[in-house]
Amino acid sequence: MSLANCKVTETNPLSGEDAKWVKLVKTVYTDPNGTTRDWESAERCTRPVGVDYDGVGIVAVMEHPGQPPALLLQKQFRPPIGKVCIEVPAGLVDANETAEECALRELYEETGYRGEIAETEKSCLMFNDPGMCNTNLHMIHVKIDLTKEENKNPKPQLEENEFIECFTVPLKDLYAECKRFDKEGYAIDARVGTLAEGFELVKKWNFL
Amino acid sequence: MSLANCKVTETNPLSGEDAKWVKLVKTVYTDPNGTTRDWESAERCTRPVGVDYDGVGIVAVMEHPGQPPALLLQKQFRPPIGKVCIEVPAGLVDANETAEECALRELYEETGYRGEIAETEKSCLMFNDPGMCNTNLHMIHVKIDLTKEENKNPKPQLEENEFIECFTVPLKDLYAECKRFDKEGYAIDARVGTLAEGFELVKKWNFL
Known part of the structure; x- marks a missing residue:
């Protein structure tokens, strides 16, 4: 495949x-x-009745001693755009689960990793393209501790029509890697590209 | 109004x-x-024939001596979500204009400010929700020099069905302000919220 x-x-x-x-x-x-x-x-x-959002995006940072913090990313072919897209793990929420539960479930299914919620407070609800559609998501921040036994041999649990390749990029290299993937013909998901732009803004304006 | x-x-x-x-x-x-x-x-x-993107988002940073760099934002009611959304200036590309031309034109029309392209290389093309739609945009980074005469009394050129309120937020306060707007019932556009999350990741992981 x-x-x-x-x-x-x-x-x-x-x-x-x-x-x-x-x-x-x-x-x-x-x-x-x-x-x-x-x-x-x-x-x-697909939005469950009584729920005000479609799903979650997962900012999963890999922690391993002696290695720089890295973002867990995916390659997935997206028919609406006819390209392989570079994305964060993500998924649609089921009825009767919280955004955090959805994030940990989708993370495990798509990547095989067991994450831990990194922030007690979830992100703002974010709207993907509010002049064109109502789709929205919570970004859930997750840590993946690579020293844990459960994360040493991750096995994704994909459905038969899901084809996802996982990889990681050190956070400090995200912007350059987005540029490289873009040049190579991949699509860049807005969450990935905009996080990278956020990093560049901090560098450029030095405001933190 | x-x-x-x-x-x-x-x-x-x-x-x-x-x-x-x-x-x-x-x-x-x-x-x-x-x-x-x-x-x-x-x-x-609305995408012009022969163009591979829908429009631009504009990261417009206001520069004024003695003041912290601030992001130019907008409030706009968005019927698809039934809420007033906090957004960056943005717009759909016309046939026969570049993404940079589109950005400077839309910035002027929506806010009255004259911007200068801050980066020679535009951002990656970013896809808003590539499992659901093909919509995408270039993020164009623009500086607004508030010491310039042309930016002292900005007059937006809105169409009769456009209602946009502009305001600014110091970059360093963006995340807290997103949280506040979210709590007050505003919607947060994914570009705004994800830039803010990028800033927080830099603070948290200290990788730059």
Whole structure:
């Protein structure tokens, strides 16, 4: 199996009646002047009832004595963009689980690693593209202690239609590695690229 | 005019035939084992022909002697999420303009400020939610020199259906301010929140 085999062979319009995973909606709203307007957008169909977010992104930092802290990343072919994307581990929330439970479950399923929640307070709920869709996620920060027995031989538990390759990048190299992957034709997920931009801003403006 | 007046009054299913701005697509693809599968996703209808991205996000840092560097942000009501969102200035690319031209144009239109491109090399192309949609953007880094005459009395050039309030946050306070806005009921755009998370990672892991 190789991600290099993946390719898009056809792209077709999809009607709302035939769609199971995504849908279009028209929102009627009142603008700041009291005028009624409408807006078109897209949504996932998978959000559990009563939950106000779709899933989690996982900032998983690998800790190992004598090695620089490294971010756990993934390569995954994404049909909507026709490219292999560099991403943080992520997943959709199930009904009846917290964002933290979702993060530890998805981390284990996708990477085989057992993580520990690094922050007691989860991140702000973040909206991926709020002019176009309602999709959003919590970023959950997790530490992976590589000295632990359970993390010495990680075995992902992937579903039969999931194909994910894991790798790590030292945090200090993330920006340069994003540039390199971009040049090589990979797509960069916004979470990965924007974390890297955050690091560069700190370097450039020296404000911490 | 007040963003507090904005509210969603109705949300309805939207058929593909009636939609002008967004669409659903079904992609047929080959997985790493050579198996043919399909995937549902959403796209904007606005991307110019021959262009491989939708728009730009603008990291605009305000420079003024004696003041800490501050990020220019916006409040904007977003019908797809029914909330006022904290965002970086952003916009969709027109045909026949570069990402940098788009950034300077949108910055001026939305905020009234004249920016200068801060980096000769633009960021990686970043994908907002690549399992769900193809939307993507370049993050363009811009400096705004507040000592310049042209930036002393900024006048946004908004369209009649655009309602945007600008404000600034010192870079060093971005994470705390995101938390505060989140608690107050604002939505946090992923670019803003993830930059702030990048700053926190630098503080926590001290890797630069």
